[in-house]
Structure formats: C-alpha cells, structure tokens
Amino acid sequence: MRIRTTSTQRTYRYVRLAIIGATVFLAVGVGVQIAGGGVLPSVSAAYYTPAGPVFIGALTAIALALLALSGRSLEQGLLDIAAVLALVVAYVPTTVAAGVCPSVARCVPPEVQATVANNAVSVAVIVVVGVVAAIVLARVQGTATPGVFLTAGIVLALTAALATWGTAAPESFLAAAHEVAAVAFFLAIAGVAALAAWRPQPRGAPRRGVRTAYGVVAAAILLTLALLVAGVVLGVDERGFPVVFVGEAVALALFAVFWLIQTIELWNQPDPSLRE
Template sequence: MRIRTTSTQRTYRYVRVTILAATLLLIVAVAVQSVTGGVPASLSAAYYTPAGPIFVSALFVVAAAFLALSGRSIEQGLLDVAAVLALAVAVVPTTVESEVCGPAGRCVPSAVVPTVVNNGIAVASVVYVGVLAALVLARVQGTLSRGVLLTAGSVGVVATGFLLWALVAPDAFLALAHNAAAVAFFLLIGAVAALAAWRPQRAPQRFRPAYAAVAVGILFALAGLGATLVAAALGADTTVPVPWVFLGEAVALVLFAVFWVLQTVELWDEPDPRLRAGT
C-alpha cells in the first residue's frame, strides 16, 4: 500500500536526508584522506588537505538545510543559530603547524587569509540579508512572533560578534574563532538532543534514551577536546598514540550523525515541517 504524502512533507524529508548525506560525505572524504595521506592532526585540519573542498561544502549544505527546516520551536531556533556557526567553521579554518608561522608555531597561513576575508565578508553579508528577509517575510505572512524575533536577534548577535572580533583583534580571531564556533555548534546540537530527551512533550518515549545518550556523549567529547587543547597549550604531545583532537572531533561528528538519524526517523511522517509546534 502506497502511503500518501504531501509535496511539502516529501521536500522536508529530502532536506533531512540531505543533512545525513552531507555528513556521510564528510566522513568518507576524511577517511579517504586518513588512509591515503595520513590521519590529520584534527578533523578541522582536513581543510588543508584534498578533503578540504568536501569539508567546506558539507558544512554549507548542513547550514542551508538547517535554515530550510526553519520553524517556530525552541529546538529549531537553536538549529538556526547552529547554521551560522557551521558557516563560521567552514570559512575560518583551524590553525596548523607550519614554518611560515614563525615563533607562534601554529597559525592560519598568510596565503589562506585573503580567502578567509573574502568568504567571511560574503557569509556575513548573506546572513544579515537573510535575517532582514526572514523578519520581512514573517511580518508579511503574519507569523512574526517573539520566538522569531529572538531567533533573528540571536543570529544577528552571533554574526556581529564574529565580525567585530575579526575587525578588532584579527590575530586572535584567526587563532581562536574556528574552535569557538565548532564547540558552540556541538553544544547547540547537544542542547537540542537534551531538550528532546528530557522534555516529555518533545519526543516519543522510545527516542528519549537515545537522545539523552547523544547529549551526554557530545558533552563528554567536548570536555575531552577541551582537556586535550589545554594539554597541547601546556606543551604535552597530543598526537601519541593517536591524534586526540581528531578522535574527539570524530566522535562529536558521529554523534551528530546519530542525532540526525534519530530526528529523521522520528519526524519522517510529521505532516508539519516544523520540528515541533511550540511557539
């Protein structure tokens, strides 16, 4: 028996599947690089390898898909902000060890900086236009609410914060912005999973333990990453026996994939494209 679906429902199903496909694309590209060129010091360091174009494009796809799933729920507001953070992770690369870095040891190579500036200006411009367009459309459609205003304001604050940081302290921005955006991104994903796990009205009972495991797992992965980065800053060797930063980021990425599989399965038959009907 064929199950009838609406065009909108099918579209939102495909958007969810696209997020999974982009995540798998990134995993495969990094895996191939690890086999053929050695395991990178971190997942983010794939930016500087042949897997770099996939790394950037996958993050852009995830960001666009998050925004396409836009709704009025608390979870979706968090994912809208996460979309902007994903763009920041994509256009501002992590630092790498290089001879061109001088005494600092690690930096974003000067040859890459013009690309960061160009792409950063483009992304910031589109984010601001998108916020304005979202507010205008919400007003015209009669859907402007406190939640929409809060989400739009949060996105604007995040974009402005990164922009001001880049203008006021460009060296610190290049050194720290990528990690800050990545950690914040995974924290928001963990928060969405936690909401689904511990708010009974958010998810069916059978999904809640899995959401809880994802939320806790992301928290532990980020704590491990933080400890590793502190150890590296203190001079400890964090690449023996494996690159621990890469391992921590890989775990977080896998947990993100698991989270989105759960979301896709749970909401597959959802007639309304919003994650939840909450305001």
C-alpha cells in the same frame, strides 16, 4: 499500502536526509584523504588538503539544511544559530602547526588569510541579508512571534561580535574563531538533542526509547567536548594520540546519529498546516 504524503512533508524528509548525507559525504572525503596521506591532526585540517572542497561543501550544505528545517521554538532558534556557526567552521579554517608561521607556534598560513577575509565578509553579509529576509517573510506570512525576533537578534548579535572580533583583533580571530565556533556548534546540537528528549508528544506516541536515545546523544556530545578540551589542555596530542581528530570524529558521528534518530521519528509527521 502506499502512504499518501504532501509536497511539504516530502521536502522536509529530503532536507533531513540531506543533513545525514552531507555528514557521510564529509566522512568519505576525510577518509579518502587519510587513506592516501595518513591521519590528520583534526577533521578540520582537511581544509588544507585535497578534501578541502568536500569539507567546505558538506558544512555549507548542513548549514543550509538546518536553516530550512521547521522546528519548535527554542529548538528552531538553536538550529538557526548552529547553521551560522557551521558556516564559520567551514570558511574560517583551523590553524596549522609550526613551519609556516613566522613567529607563533600555530597560525592560519599567510597565503590563505586573504581567502579567509573574503569568505568571512561574504558569510557575514549573507547572514545579515538572510535574517532581514526571514523577518520580512515572517511578517508577510503572519508567522512572526517573539521567538522569531529573539532568534534574529541573537544571530545578528553573534554576527556583529564575530565581525568586530575579526576587525579589531584579526590575529586572535584567526587563531581561535574556528575552534570557538566548532565547540559552540556542537553545544547547540547537544541542546537541541536535550530538548528533543523532553519535549511533549501526543499521547500514545512511542517516545520512551527515542527520548532515551536523544538524552544519550546529548550527554555523549557534552562528554566528548569535555574530554576533547581536557585532552588539548593536557597536551595529549603532543604525545602522539590525535585527540582533536578523534574528538571531532566522535562528535560528528553523534551529530549524524541524532539526525538519523529524529528523521526516523518524524518521518510520518504531517505538515504543520494540517495538524489542526
């Protein structure tokens, strides 16, 4: 029997599928690059390869999809913050090893820095415009809540902090902003997965297995980040093991798994306006 759906429900289904598709898109682009050029030091290093446009495009699509999804209070706020962090990861690249840096071991190549500056300003401006538009729409639609204003304030504060960092200490910003944003992004996703594991559901909903899956994903992301940081601190990558690449790849896989599980769970969720 054909199940009747609404336009809003179909839209959110497609947005969720778009997140999974963008993650697969990124994986394919990086995989093709590895097949032709060898293992990368990190997934983020794809920025400097022919897979660079795929890397930037996939993360931009993920950021837009995260912003488009409706959520539940704290989950929504974390997704909005994760979207901003995804844009930072996409447009402020990771550093590269010695050979292109005049006086330091790792850096963003000088010939790329003008592009990064342009991208950073563009991202900051569009985030601020987006926050203002979101507040105006929330007031017009009658959906403004303290949570909406709190999230808007956090996003603006985060943007201001990054802009101040980039202006006051550009070398430090270029050296660390990408990594800080990437870790914060996955921490936000782990938080969303943890909240999904414990949020209340209607009586009779098949939640036990799904709750366990969310909890496992959240714990696995945290463990992956901890092992990644430990590996970098201990210099494991210097011994020939691509710890950063493996850590980022596993974290991205867990990100895709989370969205796949949630997409399946919420596939038949009715429009919020129809719940009552």
